[in-house]
Amino acid sequence: xxxxxxxxxxxxxGQLRVxxxxxxxxxxxxxxxxxxxxxxxxxxxxxxxxxxxxxVVKWGPLQKKIQExxxxxxxxxxxxxxxxxxxxxxxxxNASHTATAKAIAAVIKKVGADIVLAGEATVxxxxxxxxxxxxxxxxxxxxxxxxxLKIEGGRVVAKRDLEDHVEVVxxxxxxxxxxxxxxxxxxxxxxxxxxxxxxxxxxxxxxxxLGIDITPKISASYRPLVIQRKKIxxxxxxxxxxxEKLIQYLRQEGVI
Amino acid sequence: xxxxxxxxxxxxxxxxxxxxxxITALVFSQKEAEAxxxxxxxxxxxxxxPKSPDAVAEAVIKAFPGHDLVMLPSTKNARTVGGLxxxxxxxxFLTDVLSLRAEGGVIKAERYVFGNKAVATVEAQLPAVVSIxxxxxxxxxxxxxxxxxxxxxxxxxxxxxxxxxxxxxxxxVKLEEAEIIVSVGRGFKKKEDLQMAFxxxxxxxxxxxxxxxxxxxxxxxxxxxxxxxxxxxxxxxLYLAIGISGQPxxxxxxxxxxxxxxxxxxxxxxIFQNADYGVVEDLYKIVPILINKISKLKAK
Numbered sequence: 088x089x090x091x092x093x094x095x096x097x098x099x100x101g102q103l104r105v106x107x108x109x110x111x112x113x114x115x116x117x118x119x120x121x122x123x124x125x126x127x128x129x130x131x132x133x134x135x136x137x138x139x140x141x142x143v144v145k146w147g148p149l150q151k152k153i154q155e156x157x158x159x160x161x162x163x164x165x166x167x168x169x170x171x172x173x174x175x176x177x178x179x180x181n182a183s184h185t186a187t188a189k190a191i192a193a194v195i196k197k198v199g200a201d202i203v204l205a206g207e208a209t210v211x212x213x214x215x216x217x218x219x220x221x222x223x224x225x226x227x228x229x230x231x232x233x234x235x236l237k238i239e240g241g242r243v244v245a246k247r248d249l250e251d252h253v254e255v256v257x258x259x260x261x262x263x264x265x266x267x268x269x270x271x272x273x274x275x276x277x278x279x280x281x282x283x284x285x286x287x288x289x290x291x292x293x294x295x296x297l298g299i300d301i302t303p304k305i306s307a308s309y310r311p312l313v314i315q316r317k318k319i320x321x322x323x324x325x326x327x328x329x330x331e332k333l334i335q336y337l338r339q340e341g342v343i
Numbered sequence: 344x345x346x347x348x349x350x351x352x353x354x355x356x357x358x359x360x361x362x363x364x365x366i367t368a369l370v371f372s373q374k375e376a377e378a379x380x381x382x383x384x385x386x387x388x389x390x391x392x393p394k395s396p397d398a399v400a401e402a403v404i405k406a407f408p409g410h411d412l413v414m415l416p417s418t419k420n421a422r423t424v425g426g427l428x429x430x431x432x433x434x435x436f437l438t439d440v441l442s443l444r445a446e447g448g449v450i451k452a453e454r455y456v457f458g459n460k461a462v463a464t465v466e467a468q469l470p471a472v473v474s475i476x477x478x479x480x481x482x483x484x485x486x487x488x489x490x491x492x493x494x495x496x497x498x499x500x501x502x503x504x505x506x507x508x509x510x511x512x513x514x515x516v517k518l519e520e521a522e523i524i525v526s527v528g529r530g531f532k533k534k535e536d537l538q539m540a541f542x543x544x545x546x547x548x549x550x551x552x553x554x555x556x557x558x559x560x561x562x563x564x565x566x567x568x569x570x571x572x573x574x575x576x577x578x579x580x581l582y583l584a585i586g587i588s589g590q591p592x593x594x595x596x597x598x599x600x601x602x603x604x605x606x607x608x609x610x611x612x613x614i615f616q617n618a619d620y621g622v623v624e625d626l627y628k629i630v631p632i633l634i635n636k637i638s639k640l641k642a643k
Contacts, residue, residue: 098457100457100458100460100591101458101591103457103458103460103461105460105461109457109461183435183467184429184435184436185429185430185433185434185435188430210458211456211457211458212456212457213438213439213456213458213572214436214438214439215422215426215438216422216425216426216429216436216438217426218426219396219422219423219424219425219426219427219430220426220427220429220430220436221430222426222427223400223426223427223428223430223431224430227502228397228502228503229396229423229426229427229503230503231396231419231422231423232419244506249418249419249420250418250419251510251511251567252508252509252510252511253508253509253511254394254505254506254507254508254509255505255506255507255508255509256503256504256505256506257503257504257506258502258503258504259502267573268559268573269559303468305435305465305466305467306465306466307463307464307465307466308463308464309456309457309461309462309463309464310461310462310464311460311461312455312459312460312461312462314598314617316603316616316617316618316619317619317620318615318616318618318619318621319619319620319621320610320615320621320622320623321620321621321622321623321624322610322622322623326624326625326628326629326632327632329622329624329629330622330629330632330633330636331636332622333604333606333620333622333633334633334636334637334640336604336619336620337581337602337604337620340581340601340602340619342523342580342581342601342602343523343547343581343637343640
């Protein structure tokens with residue numbers, strides 16, 4: 088089973104650099120959390136074949152971010168992927184989702200796969216639209232929000248976790264599947280695996296290498312969300328006194 | 344502006360009406376079409392399985408010519424449909440938008456990004472696809488004259504086949520509508536101890552919510568209690584977080600609460616940075632006292 092995993096080198100929202108605005112250039116990358124589940128599932132499914140990661144660098148400055156992306160991707164390799172494809176091109180900075188999906192699909196067409204795995208959404212933008220877009224671009228079926236996955240005789244059988252029901256669906260291979268965190272427990276790479284990952288290939292590709300051209304960019308501006316909470320901390324006194332104090336505050340607010 | 348509303352509901356129709364112009368609603372049965380009479384200029388009926396994102400996407404593609412915008416709710420299937428059609432239309436898909444306006448061929452929207460730590464203002468050229476964040480567009484869509492038409496010949500051989508559907512167990516919990524939520528996290532050591540939170544919720548006249556590990560990992564409560572980015576987004580007047588550390592994904596679900604109070608024995612728990620009132624205390628000591636004091640208060 089040849090598996091492609093969409094690994095997003097996402098902005099680490101826990102380390103967001105904020106001044107008057109969000110300083111994206113200074114915010115470090117990390118693997119988008121749910122993608123770890125996709126990587127784990129890929130490593131389990133690949134058997135004798137290969138599993139590779141695909142990522143598109145969407146944020147600049149390019150030179151600095153390429154280096155960061157490579158470091159982040161070593162983690163994906165340490166978890167058991169065999170190689171990764173890193174698509175970097177000035178034209179992909181702030182590219183539209185349409186363009187990003189085209190670039191990802193182009194890598195998959197070039198390298199080949201029986202199944203494409205992705206996280207249900209990425210931690211930075213959380214739009215959850217890329218798996219369906221990649222499927223549309225490839226002309227493959229897509230199965231989203233999967234919490235259990237089996238491959239049986241050339242098709243996938245999956246449990247989809249929707250708002251108020253769970254669906255069991257089947258689809259023929261090749262297929263794009265997005266997974267939820269519940270599908271597995273991602274492994275923590277051993278020291279040996281981390282060492283081995285240093286020797287695995289990170290292939291860098293430009294749009295020219297993929298034979299595609301992309302123009303549309305999106306315009307977006309970001310302002311930090313200032314949560315205006317009162318942050319009144321009650322830490323002195325007996326539990327009795329603290330409870331009394333909390334009740335007093337909540338009554339003043341008119342909420343109890 | 345001509346907006347095609349898929350999986351139409353009151354909120355979507357209202358949001359579409361704020362953009363002006365004509366509204367088309369795409370529905371999947373004659374019955375749905377009848378219920379919608381007077382609420383959209385055109386009502387298109389495509390008789391397909393609304394549960395199949397494949398089939399719905401085909402119907403949307405078929406119905407789209409002549410429209411500028413597709414509007415969807417923020418459900419998982421609608422998001423899947425949105426991704427499929429946006430790629431085929433070469434259009435942007437703005438998800439979970441908090442606000443929306445259109446000017447000169449461009450749609451402008453705001454949405455939360457970066458773990459809900461920032462608000463992005465995003466612009467996209469029309470045609471575009473948007474999904475609306477739940478509860479953000481409150482109002483009555485105007486009454487209009489409706490024409491009902493059918494969408495013919497939607498290619499209906501979905502590649503993804505639904506084998507079975509299992510309803511999730513549902514109790515009487517409606518966290519989205521609750522005014523008071525007492526929410527529990529990993530600070531509780533045993534499932535039985537959650538009883539304390541249920542008692543406190545009862546004396547407060549509220550519901551019980553929980554963080555991800557309680558519902559997803561430990562399964563101490565059904566998922567309908569789960570508050571957060573992957574669970575329910577809530578907007579009570581009081582959100583009382585007990586033994587919850589306050590992961591960003593959890594905070595994302597409670598942003599719209601009026602007052603947030605937190606009880607945690609770890610003074611460095613991130614929940615305190617996101618709370619109006621924080622009590623540093625062992626929940627096992629303070630919750631029984633709160634139950635006692637509040638029930639006396641209510642009895643007065």
